[in-house]
Amino acid sequence: MSFIQNTWYAAAWSREITRSLLSRKIANESIVFYRKEAGDIAALTDRCPHRFVPLHLGKLKGDIVECGYHGLCFDPSGACTLNPHGDGAIPRAAKVKSYKVVEKHDVAWVWLGDASKADESLIADFSVLTNPKFRTVSSYLHVQANYQLVSDNLLDLSHGQYLHPMFKNAEGPPKFEAEKEPQPDEVWAKFSRPNQLPNKYFQMLGFPKDQRGDHRNFMRWNAPSLLLLDVGMTGVNRPAEEGISIPTSHLLTPETETSTHYFWAMSRDFRQDEDDLSQELLRAGVALFDDEDKPVIEAQQRMINTQDLMSLKPVLLQTDGPAVRARRIVEAQLKAEQP
Amino acid sequence: MSFIQNTWYAAAWSREITRSLLSRKIANESIVFYRKEAGDIAALTDRCPHRFVPLHLGKLKGDIVECGYHGLCFDPSGACTLNPHGDGAIPRAAKVKSYKVVEKHDVAWVWLGDASKADESLIADFSVLTNPKFRTVSSYLHVQANYQLVSDNLLDLSHGQYLHPMFKNAEGPPKFEAEKEPQPDEVWAKFSRPNQLPNKYFQMLGFPKDQRGDHRNFMRWNAPSLLLLDVGMTGVNRPAEEGISIPTSHLLTPETETSTHYFWAMSRDFRQDEDDLSQELLRAGVALFDDEDKPVIEAQQRMINTQDLMSLKPVLLQTDGPAVRARRIVEAQLKAEQP
Amino acid sequence: MSFIQNTWYAAAWSREITRSLLSRKIANESIVFYRKEAGDIAALTDRCPHRFVPLHLGKLKGDIVECGYHGLCFDPSGACTLNPHGDGAIPRAAKVKSYKVVEKHDVAWVWLGDASKADESLIADFSVLTNPKFRTVSSYLHVQANYQLVSDNLLDLSHGQYLHPMFKNAEGPPKFEAEKEPQPDEVWAKFSRPNQLPNKYFQMLGFPKDQRGDHRNFMRWNAPSLLLLDVGMTGVNRPAEEGISIPTSHLLTPETETSTHYFWAMSRDFRQDEDDLSQELLRAGVALFDDEDKPVIEAQQRMINTQDLMSLKPVLLQTDGPAVRARRIVEAQLKAEQP
Known part of the structure; x- marks a missing residue:
């Protein structure tokens, strides 16, 4: 199994990348990230070409990374700028790959493939993350599963x-509504609960316990695995704008075939100035994603082991439609990248 | 290496199977066990056919297991009885394997192979475990070895x-006495110590320290790995019935090629009402099997690694006769099951 | 990858081998070492040929090792001297390999290959370890790397x-000086720092902080991986004998393809009677080798994974010359041992 190369992967929350060296494996590539003095981000192969020691064990000096083993220095373009030994000649092969990185929506996005195709406008819209009308809390989770x-x-x-x-x-x-007019590179999975009492989540958010309402969960998926959930509750048969919304971002980045970087965020358009609610949401996210989803997904991975899920012929239900479509889009993109 | 399919494996002590879902891997098959409302035992493949999540992470509702991920329900026959989504249609492939289980001698026995051959009378005789003339203590041990x-x-x-x-x-x-008339599917390994002083074990059981006696260790083996030790001590040249007996059961069930479920029990026909002696026997069993046997057997497994013991041409002594015969019987049964 | 067979490997510091059974894996062979009653060292395959239990789990009785499982006894030649069962006949195959071991320079050296070639004079000179003019401290480190x-x-x-x-x-x-007249089976890697202030190490050893001097680091390598560093500091342009010397031994023994026994010692020709300095040197060695070198070398191993370093085409600098030569000598010796 391989990974799509010509796509933007969420590498980190912007705040994670500082003047320290951050090592993160993205789709099997070890990459060291750091912020340059000017503030933009550099990303290099996290392996010195001399003795293969990870560069993140070295030192950041200005915009230069000095390998911690024998002191070879690399600039943000990946060129070796100093060999401190002997006559100081720099071997032609002394360079590392430099990755294109852009920051958008408070996320650092990295492009593994052909840099000439790295068009920033291809990044799916997660502008809600920085939209001033919303208050956002975010976190990170590591999952031992594909x-x-x-x-x-x-x-x-x-x-x-x-x-x-x-x-x-x-x-x-909830009721599941299949997509009527699917877009070629986007998947929608719409679940709704019209005319119901609020669950504990909406009660926590302040929806009156004994008041019925319409509750929507509309998930948008973009390749390879970027998901935005339009979730909210409003009065029965009332427009969504009248109610509360808490759009939730799920940015999934393959680390290896069997592990995933999971960045999530909850943005809300109500009670934005209540820090206590922000803390409560962070706690709820950990309970939901870390404590409830993660163990089940990891158990699923152990059952599947090194095989591909679809090759095991899972029983398919109607609600699996969106997941199957998303997998087909990934498969088609992978195929299109084969030489 | 494969495992015999048409045989009864000890899956659990009866008391271990309750109204909670118990997951146990038997000969590489993940199985979930539970007690039905009527009291008998159900055993299903511990993997939902929808998304391959282990069923034991779900809920037991009456005699039905509800998968913890998307709520598919399975009855003790393995049939899916509810798809709570969409039009509720149940896909034809939505079913799991149901295993035949019987309880006998306080043990739950499971049959992996052809259910039509699952004849309860094939279970070797361990009636001592429930014989009211004996007081029995029992325990469980997990061994990282074949x-x-x-x-x-x-x-x-x-x-x-x-x-x-x-x-x-x-x-x-002890003196080893080879079998004179071996039975085709049973092996006896008889070790005896005529006219000796009691070892510490028999001293603990109350045999006078300075009195000589005849001490017998007669091990019976039945395929695939069910062992009953007739062990006791009596006066020199006196009948066994005059002395003390403490028949010891060892039920071995392969978990994987390199791990074993080890159920053991000690039954005694003397001092049956002394709870302190029961506790002392449990402690002795842990010292003997957990602390002394297990480390050596696991070290042996690490030395052998993934190879088969016999393929490494071990030096054979006279006392290896019974073990070699038992291995040949297993091999013959495995061969007989090949198509 | 295989290991040179006809060579002396450092198996242990002499003091490590006592009247207890010491198990150590050398170049993938499990060996049990012990000191005989007469004081010399025996080394046997650490695996009973009967049931493959490690012999070090047994007992040392005189010069005999009794297997802890069924009591077979082996003498220092590897012959089975007792089968305590049945008629006591000793099967012809009941024997283990006995390894040639010599003690020299406070080190126990073991020879894995053809015993007729095990010439003690082939051991590289580490006589500094027992030279009374020097005070030596030594230790051991386990590294998860080739x-x-x-x-x-x-x-x-x-x-x-x-x-x-x-x-x-x-x-x-430091300045690196390539070898002018390389010897066929020895490599020298000479690094020097003429006319410099002492680093913290030499300050610790007592060289005046503000006095310039000549600092030498001349590393000698002998196959397969025995290194002696002639390190010292003296006045500018003064003979080495006038200054201080602290020759440092590094004896590397492959355990497996990806792990190493690392024996190190520091010998000094000054302040020999200061126990505090000995303790300080031991602490410095742990800081240098355990806390600084080991993590980097192990990270390197994880990056290289199961591949061979040279097959990954590392960039080579001038200072890599000695390492490359040493690897070529090992390769040639390995090749010469192929049938």
Whole structure:
């Protein structure tokens, strides 16, 4: 199994990349990230070409990384700028790959493939993360499972009824509505709960406990695995704008075939100045994603082991439609990249 | 290496299977066990056919298991009884394997192979475990070694002299008597110590320290790895019935090629009402099997690694006869199951 | 990858081998070492040929090792001297390999290959370890990396400037002088710092902080991976004998392809009677080798994974010359041993 190369992967929250060297493996490539003196981000292969020691064990000097083993220096373009030994000649092969990185929506995005195709406008819209009308809390989770299992989880939100006590509704699992006019590179998985009492999550957010309303969970997926959930609750048959919204971002980045970087954020358009609610949301996110989703997805990975999920012929339900479509889009993009 | 399919494996002590979901891997198959409302035992493949999440992470509702991920429900026959999503149609492939289980001698026995051959009368006789004339204590041990290495250990009890201080006799290793008329599917390994002083074990059981006696260790083996030790001590040249007996059961169940479920029990026909002696026996069992046998057998497994013991051409002694015969019976049964 | 067979490997410091059974894996062979009653050392395959239990789990009785499982006994020649079971006949195959071991320079050296070639005079000269003019401290380190990565580390001491704060000099990395007349089976890697202020290491040893001097680091390598560093500091342009010397031994023994036994010692020809300095040197050695070198070498191993360093085409600098020569000598010796 390989990974799509010509795509933007979420490498880190912007705040994670500082004047320290940050090592992160993205789609099997070890990369060291750091912020240059001017403030933009550099990303280099995290392996010195001399003796293969990770560069993040070295030192950042200005915009230069000095290898911690024998002192070879590399600039943000990946060129070796100093060999402190002997006559100081720099061997032609003494260079590392430099990755294109852009910051957008408070996320550092990295491009592994052909740099000439690295068009910033291809990044899916997560502007809600920096939209001043919203207050956003965000976190990071490491999952020992393939990123597509996490993506599948998010594309079938009917699991909330069984796995997440906070999302359980007395009237059973949500209604699933198949897409009428699917877009070629985008998938929508729409789950709704019209005319119901609020679950514990919406109660926490302040929706009156005894008031019925319409609750929507509309998940948008963009390749390879970037998901934005339009979630909110409003009065029965009232427009969404009248109610509360808490759009939730799930940025999934493959680390290896069996591990995933999971960046999540909750943005809300109400009670924005309440720090206590922000803390409560962070706690809820950890309970939901770390404590409830992660163990099940990792158990699934152990059952599947090194095989591909689809090759094991899983039984498919109607609610699996979006996940199956998303997997087909990834497969097509992978195929298109084959020489 | 594969495992015999058409045989009864000890899956659990009866008391271990309750109204909670118990997951146990038997001969590489993940199985979830639970007790039905009527009291008998159900056993299903511990993997939902929808997304391959282990069923034991779900909920038991009546006699039904509800998958913890998306709520598919399975009955004790393995049939899916509910798809709570969409139109509720149940895909034809939505089913899991149901295993035949019987309870006998306080043990839950599971049959992996052809259910039509699952004849309860094939279970070897361990009626001592529930015989009211005996008081029984029992426990469970997990060993990181192939079940045949544990079986070999029990079929050559001369090791007691070297590995178990409690079983050591001043007069050296026991006498081994080869079987005169071996049965086709049963192996006996008879070790005896006529006219000796009691070792520490028999002293603990109350045999007078300075009185000589006849001490017998007669191990019975039935395929694939069920062992019952007729062990006791009586006066010199006196019938066994006059002395004390403490028949010891060793039920070995392969978990994987390199790990074993080890169920053991000690039954005694004397001092049955002394709870302190029961506790002392449990402690002795842990000292003998957990602390002395297990480390040696696991070290043996690490030395052998993934190879088969016999392929490494071990030096064979006379006392290895029973273990070699038992391995040949297993091999023949495995061969007979090949298509 | 295989290991040279006809060579002396450092198996242990002499003091480590006592009347207890010491198990150590040398170049993938599990060996049990012990001191005979007469004081010399025996070394046997650490695996009973009967049931493959490690012999070091047994008992030492006189010069005999009794297997802890069934009591087979082996003498220092590897012959089985007792089968305590049945008729006591000793099967012809009941024997283990006995290894030739010699003690020299306070080190126990073991020979894995053809015993007829085990010539003690082939052991490289580490007589400094027992030379009464020197006071020696020594220790042991286990490294999760191939022994040649450790050897490479020691053959390019320019790394001290970057990895070891104690060895850093204000005037930059040391000067490297290529060998003029290389010997066929020996490699020298000479690094020097003429006319410099002492680094923290030499300050600790007592060289005046504000006095310039000549500092030499001349590393001698002998196959397969025995290194002696002639390190010292003297006045500018003064003979070495006038200054202080602290020859440092590094004996590297492959345990497996990816782990190494690392024996090190520091011998000094000054302040020999100061126990505090001995303790300080031991602490410095742990800081340098355990805390600074080991993590980098192990990170290197993880990057290289199961591949061979040279097959990954590392960029080579002038200072890599000695390491490359040493690897070529090992390769030639390995090739010469192929049938």
